[in-house]
Amino acid sequence: MSMLERARALDAADPLAEYRERFDLPEGVIYLDGNSLGALPKTTPDRLAQVMREEWGRDLIKSWNTADWISLPQRVGGKIAPLIGAQPHEVIVADSVSVNLFKLMSAALAMQARKDGARRKVILSEPGNFPTDLYMIQGLEKQGLATQRLAERDAIIDALDDDVALLLLTHVHYKTGAKYDMAALTKAAHDAGALVLWDLSHTGGAMPVALNECVAGEEGADFAVGCGYKYLNGGPGAPAYAFVAERHHEALEQPLSGWMGHAQPFAFDDDYQPAPGVDRLLCGTAPILSVAALEEGVDLVAEIGVDRLWEKSQALSEFFRECLSDAGVTLDLVSPEEADQRGSQLSFRHENAYALCQALIARDVIGDFRAPDILRLGFAPAYLRFEDMAETAQALAEVLENGEWQRDEFSERAAVT
């Protein structure tokens, strides 16, 4: 049986196969970039048409009450919560990942300062973390409020000394897909007196996470942020989410104290009084059109279920590796060998990764390139087929064999890749 035949048999037996029809995907395209921008749920355009024509157009300002726009950030946050092992009131949709990082890093520093008089100012992360995570630490550093410390993965636990206020890590690495042991790192941070903030951008919606229960019998994660436009399929630049463990709600204090995070926004008081719990993470008015689109994506992922998605994700990537092997392709895998040690992607190092990626795109196999030399293939399990794996491996084999990627047209880099 050829790999393509095997793939078709796997698709026929796949309990998630039916969900592909719930996305509006272009004909003939194999989309391996759902970890950068998730696909369009079929319900989203109708939902937004309704929000625009009925809620905004007909009911205008009244929709803040009648369509409950005012609770949309909490409602969608509450739906994301079970996907990441949180309670509904611990998660809220707001702003972007970057802005939420700033809020939660600031909150962590303030909490630590109340304990020790601002001795702990270090935010510890790893070099090569997703850039915005580091840039937001550097923003606080410019303000004189934090010190960035970077340690390689295997040196992080040793770097957790008495100066570390917060450990900020991205659970699944955007480039390599390597996954941290959330339990071990969370426990190590806590044992060292540090708080921990997990960036779940490449995690949420692709696999289950147990923020609250990650350390058996002990306190779980303190904070988390995550992206709405990858595995949650919320659309380009979809708003992000933020998690704060309930035990920190009362002490939570963050400097982006806008009116929507006030206890009574419509009292129009001159003095800021924080709203209860995670509501105080709201700053300005939420972009309702974008949050409504996110809700459609989240509902669909919740319906499929993250446990099933994760199971299929691992099966897809392992099958893809078999297909590569069968096609005689040997590539330098930078993702972990073991499926449960990585996220929903496989990344390969190749000195011509950019051109390789472009040559695949020309064949309607859409992966992406991550500078300087990584070809990244994402396996969004909600809408990909085993057949896509077999065909991608075949395409990659042909592109490599016939030197197609060496064409001039694939050498020039576009603005965004």
Add this chain to the structure above:
Amino acid sequence: MSMLERARALDAADPLAEYRERFDLPEGVIYLDGNSLGALPKTTPDRLAQVMREEWGRDLIKSWNTADWISLPQRVGGKIAPLIGAQPHEVIVADSVSVNLFKLMSAALAMQARKDGARRKVILSEPGNFPTDLYMIQGLEKQGLATQRLAERDAIIDALDDDVALLLLTHVHYKTGAKYDMAALTKAAHDAGALVLWDLSHTGGAMPVALNECVAGEEGADFAVGCGYKYLNGGPGAPAYAFVAERHHEALEQPLSGWMGHAQPFAFDDDYQPAPGVDRLLCGTAPILSVAALEEGVDLVAEIGVDRLWEKSQALSEFFRECLSDAGVTLDLVSPEEADQRGSQLSFRHENAYALCQALIARDVIGDFRAPDILRLGFAPAYLRFEDMAETAQALAEVLENGEWQRDEFSERAAVT
């Protein structure tokens, strides 16, 4: 001739009358809350359908290049610029008003600190300014980086001493509609060594502003922010805009230094290097659906033209006052008497303002209430008719005369008003 007849004659002669048809407005409703949420441009649902079905659905990740999503914040900012007297490269669409206030206040403090070693830490504003403006100062105060000082309108210039780093004022007051003399205050701030940041939320799209040219022969405003969902008709919670005068571009430094504000976001460097000019105000990924909706609103306002809008706005509010007078209604006007001294609204103080507002809403005359005792009627000139003015005055007269507002059903406050 009755006021209604006069109104119809004015509408017949109104060069802007045709633009009402460019908005999707509910039948039989007089909408006087465009200063809270602007109406729906008829093109917006189709534009968003296209962004979703074609750009997101068909071209997926490629749309960052092919649909130029990556430049959308700059493009829409550049279209807002002429409405506020700025150059296109001085304005960008990003985040919310609140978040942009934080960025620009931080930038102003950093600029001042480089000049004087952080002696100037005061951000001066007025009590009763729109709450989020004050709350964001208070956020910086909690960080230990700023000191809030509030002075009443007539005492602001005297309060501009050597400690003031930045004067932050809302050009048109959200509650009263009172308009600051931008030229006088900008000059006074500069003369005192302070920078000035104008909140144009109730200004932009309703009247012309001359940020760069406001002080004849001298430097104009330093910074500004403004709202996308009021007179720009960008939809509920539409993204906001930010202005930085070109002379400050090189020195501009703000702590929300996310990856989209990096000089080369897709180089994925560990170290933040700011993008040129206002691009460095970007933080996370822009919510494309919401920014695209904003573009439709901005295009329509730009087509009508802010000079004509402002002329009509003044005519509408003056005619409304005539109608009130003709109907024998005397209400306590808290907005300035002179049309050119106020924004595109009239606000009245009444001890039962909330119930009055609700009674009008029950008659499909939608104004709003601002705590504790203000009935606020906004006159968005792009889609309101003189006839609406005559009918609103008539409705108000009847509601007051027959005591309709005293019904129980109008006494209980909803969550958002």
